Amino acid sequence: MKALCFDGKKLEYISDYPKPQSDEALVKVTMAGICGTDLEILQGYMSYEGVLGHEFVGVVEDAKNKELIGKRVVGEINVGCQNCEVCKKGNERHCPNRTVLGILNRDGAFAQYLSLPEKNLHVIPDSISDKQAVFIEPVAAAFEIKEQISLKPDWQVAIVGDGRLAQLIVSVLRTSCSKVTCFGRHQNKLDRLEKLGIKTKIGISKEDQHYFDLVVEATGSTSGFLDSMKLVKPKGVVILKSTIASKENLDLTPAVVNEITLVGSRCGPFRPAINALASGIISVDDLIESEYPLEKFQQAFDEAKKSNTLKVVLKP
Numbered sequence: 001m002k003a004l005c006f007d008g009k010k011l012e013y014i015s016d017y018p019k020p021q022s023d024e025a026l027v028k029v030t031m032a033g034i035c036g037t038d039l040e041i042l043q044g045y046m047s048y049e050g051v052l053g054h055e056f057v058g059v060v061e062d063a064k065n066k067e068l069i070g071k072r073v074v075g076e077i078n079v080g081c082q083n084c085e086v087c088k089k090g091n092e093r094h095c096p097n098r099t100v101l102g103i104l105n106r107d108g109a110f111a112q113y114l115s116l117p118e119k120n121l122h123v124i125p126d127s128i129s130d131k132q133a134v135f136i137e138p139v140a141a142a143f144e145i146k147e148q149i150s151l152k153p154d155w156q157v158a159i160v161g162d163g164r165l166a167q168l169i170v171s172v173l174r175t176s177c178s179k180v181t182c183f184g185r186h187q188n189k190l191d192r193l194e195k196l197g198i199k200t201k202i203g204i205s206k207e208d209q210h211y212f213d214l215v216v217e218a219t220g221s222t223s224g225f226l227d228s229m230k231l232v233k234p235k236g237v238v239i240l241k242s243t244i245a246s247k248e249n250l251d252l253t254p255a256v257v258n259e260i261t262l263v264g265s266r267c268g269p270f271r272p273a274i275n276a277l278a279s280g281i282i283s284v285d286d287l288i289e290s291e292y293p294l295e296k297f298q299q300a301f302d303e304a305k306k307s308n309t310l311k312v313v314l315k316p
């Protein structure tokens with residue numbers, strides 16, 4: 001099968017990569033999204049080697065549960081060992097022996113086929129198109145914030161960053177909080193949010209400093225963390241969504257002095273993400289900017305890396 005494989009140094013297109021062989025469900029990938037994490041992996045994040053990609057929609061080609069065959073699905077990306085204490089408590093996402101699709105010891109979605117345990121798969125309703133479904137994984141990551149923090153409707157909320165994930169986080173948080181401001185750097189991306197009725201800003205003014213009850217850092221850069229510390233009010237909450245490949249020294253003194261609660265936030269629940277897309281309370285319709293076949297991965301990644309690009313998808 002065709003696949004994009006990262007060998008630790010460079011990403012390569014392989015036309016005869018072995019098709020997954022396992023007792024898991026076999027999924028034919030229809031569409032897969034390139035995300036910030038993929039770009040971080042190419043910079044050395046997770047020291048991952050193998051087929052890249054974790055945001056996908058596909059069709060089940062083979063499974064033990066015959067009812068799944070032919071169904072359009074998306075898939076939760078973490079697979080626990082099922083044996084350890086963490087898994088037994090139902091916390092598979094944090095299993096120390098877990099594999100993660102396209103991120104940790106498990107071939108990913110930038111290929112014609114992938115395999116995942118059947119219980120990781122979610123059948124998606126016809127009302128969600130493939131172009132919407134490819135966003136379910138990152139929308140779920142945005143919903144994780146709601147699982148972690150009990151949001152108050154009158155909170156002043158700031159999102160730092162205007163990229164792919166930040167755009168989804170804004171849409172999700174807006175369903176709970178009315179006062180949401182996005183701090184970005186790219187006018188074209190902020191214009192999209194303005195159209196959705198979101199307040200946007202480039203740069204932090206004096207009045208913004210230490211004004212926000214909740215700040216979500218989703219820039220993927222060290223400066224985003226420093227900006228978040230400037231925006232959050234004393235005793236406020238900062239959610240960290242970026243996995244930053246560079247390990248620069250971060251000054252955590254402001255977090256101590258202002259007694260800030262720092263919350264790391266990763267993958268989230270698929271069910272509310274699917275429901276939100278099916279009901280239309282969250283729109284992802286104008287986020288995809290281009291589609292490429294796997295063979296043209298170089299162009300696809302070059303475009304995804306550009307700072308003003310929103311979403312690039314691959315069609316294996």
Ligand SMILES: [Zn+2]
Pocket residue numbers: 035036037038054055137138
């Ligand atoms: Zn992702």
Ligand SMILES: [Zn+2]
Pocket residue numbers: 080081082083084085086087088095096097098
């Ligand atoms: Zn486990």
